[in-house]
Amino acid sequence: MTASGYIHGFGAQEERRLWEQAGILAPVVFAGLPLPLRGSLLEIGCGVGAQLDQVGTRCPQVQLTGIDLSLTNLNAAQGFVPGSAASAARLLQADATALPFRDQSFDTAMTIWMLEHVNDPSAVLQEALRVLRPDGLLLCTEVDNATFRFLPELPAIQGWWDLFCVQQSEGGGDPFVGRKLRGLAQDLGCQEISTQELGIVSTELNPERRSELLAYLEELLMSGAESLLAEQQTAARGAESPLSVEGRLAQVRNEFAQAKADPSIGFEYLAVRLTCRPPNYSL
Ligand SMILES: C[S@@+](CC[C@H](N)C(=O)[O-])C[C@H]1O[C@@H](n2cnc3c(N)ncnc32)[C@H](O)[C@@H]1O
Numbered sequence: 251m252t253a254s255g256y257i258h259g260f261g262a263q264e265e266r267r268l269w270e271q272a273g274i275l276a277p278v279v280f281a282g283l284p285l286p287l288r289g290s291l292l293e294i295g296c297g298v299g300a301q302l303d304q305v306g307t308r309c310p311q312v313q314l315t316g317i318d319l320s321l322t323n324l325n326a327a328q329g330f331v332p333g334s335a336a337s338a339a340r341l342l343q344a345d346a347t348a349l350p351f352r353d354q355s356f357d358t359a360m361t362i363w364m365l366e367h368v369n370d371p372s373a374v375l376q377e378a379l380r381v382l383r384p385d386g387l388l389l390c391t392e393v394d395n396a397t398f399r400f401l402p403e404l405p406a407i408q409g410w411w412d413l414f415c416v417q418q419s420e421g422g423g424d425p426f427v428g429r430k431l432r433g434l435a436q437d438l439g440c441q442e443i444s445t446q447e448l449g450i451v452s453t454e455l456n457p458e459r460r461s462e463l464l465a466y467l468e469e470l471l472m473s474g475a476e477s478l479l480a481e482q483q484t485a486a487r488g489a490e491s492p493l494s495v496e497g498r499l500a501q502v503r504n505e506f507a508q509a510k511a512d513p514s515i516g517f518e519y520l521a522v523r524l525t526c527r528p529p530n531y532s533l
Contacts, residue, residue, distance in 0.1 A: 262326075264473060265298045265322075265323065265326040265329075267469055267470075267473055268300050269298055274463070274466045275450065278449065278450055279304070279362065279391055279448065279523075280304065282446075283389070284387075284525070286309060286312055286387065288309075288311045288312060289312060289313070290314075290355070290356045290358070291313070291315070291357065291358040291360060292316070292317070292358070292359045292381065293314070293361070294317055294361050294377075294378055295319075295346055295363075295364030296324075296341065297318055297320075297323045299327035299331040299334070299336050299341065300330065302314045302316050302331070302336035302339045306334065306335030306336040306339065307335040314338065314339035315340045315356070316336075316342070317342045317343070317346070318341075318344075319344070320343075324342075328341075346361075346364070346368065347370065349381055353380055354381065354382065354386075355381050357382075357383055357385075357386050358388075358389060359379075359389070360389045361374065361390045361392065362391045362392070363393065365390065365424070365427045365431075366392060366393050368423065369424075371434060372438065375438055379440070379528045379529065385527075388435075388440065389523070389525050390431055390524040391523045392427050392428040392524075393425060393427065393428050393521055393522075394426055394428030394429045394520055394521065394522055398411055398518075400505075400509065400516065400517045401515070401516040401517070404505040404508070405505075406501035406502045406504070407505045411471065414478070417478060417481060428521055429522060431522055435526045439529035440526035441526065441528070441529065442525075442526055442527045443524070443525075443526040444524070444526065447522060448520065448521040448522070448523055449520055450463060450467075450519040450521070451517065451518045451519070452518070457513065460513065464506065464510055464517070467517065467519070468502075468503075472499075475499055478495050
């Protein structure tokens with residue numbers, strides 16, 4: 251099941267953020283990935299269909315299916331997907347831990363930026379493995395929020411990020427799930443397990459890319475603001491700091507402006523990609 255509080259919230263802003271995020275991070279997410287050229291692919295937690303669009307662009311012959319628990323996101327996908335590379339995708343509402351598909355029905359099963367939001371990632375992976383064919387590929391790309399940092403450290407951004415992670419953990423999610431993927435796959439008996447770190451990193455050589463990534467990170471941090479502001483109403487969390495959430499938010503924005511103006515400020519945020527085969531793997 252999903253963690254109780256989806257930290258990014260729902261609504262038009264989050265739907266647009268997901269769609270844009272997929273495009274901005276695609277060079278990192280899809281670099282060197284052995285995507286299938288044909289067959290069927292299921293994305294578990296497909297949101298607004300943004301990753302299906304990215305896959306569809308790269309693998310036009312693949313039959314795409316996406317499931318998501320959120321009708322809001324699936325309805326938003328109806329606005330984005332037509333006309334996109336994912337226009338032929340089948341989109342269904344379903345819980346990742348109870349997929350409405352027969353055993354061994356897909357060639358590839360994929361999660362991306364999804365397992366951090368559930369309280370039992372192993373149950374999601376187990377269900378993904380159930381619907382994979384014996385020669386199928388499981389592909390998960392997930393965050394490891396412990397790797398996020400600015401160099402030199404920008405204290406308001408770092409403090410906000412830490413709060414963001416605490417809030418997500420308290421809601422039942424796991425912002426550090428990326429570094430656990432290998433262990434999860436091993437425990438489930440998967441074969442040919444491989445993990446790889448994917449870097450969202452600053453570069454002084456490409457100022458445009460640096461600006462794009464900074465704008466993306468700022469939006470990502472801001473996407474937790476509403477939920478943290480709501481939390482402030484109910485908890486005494488504001489007492490932990492002399493500043494209110496609004497005050498901290500203003501400092502975070504100032505530090506992002508500082509980072510945008512100073513190319514010597516570096517940043518790094520690593521994701522982890524798992525690829526593996528099901529326990530009953532056979533070619
Ligand atoms: C951060 S979004 C990522 C969406 C998409 N993978 C992307 O990268 O654009 C996470 C998605 O997982 C979905 N989700 C969370 N828990 C789920 C569950 N138990 N079953 C199905 N979908 C779930 C949420 O509704 C949300 O759309």
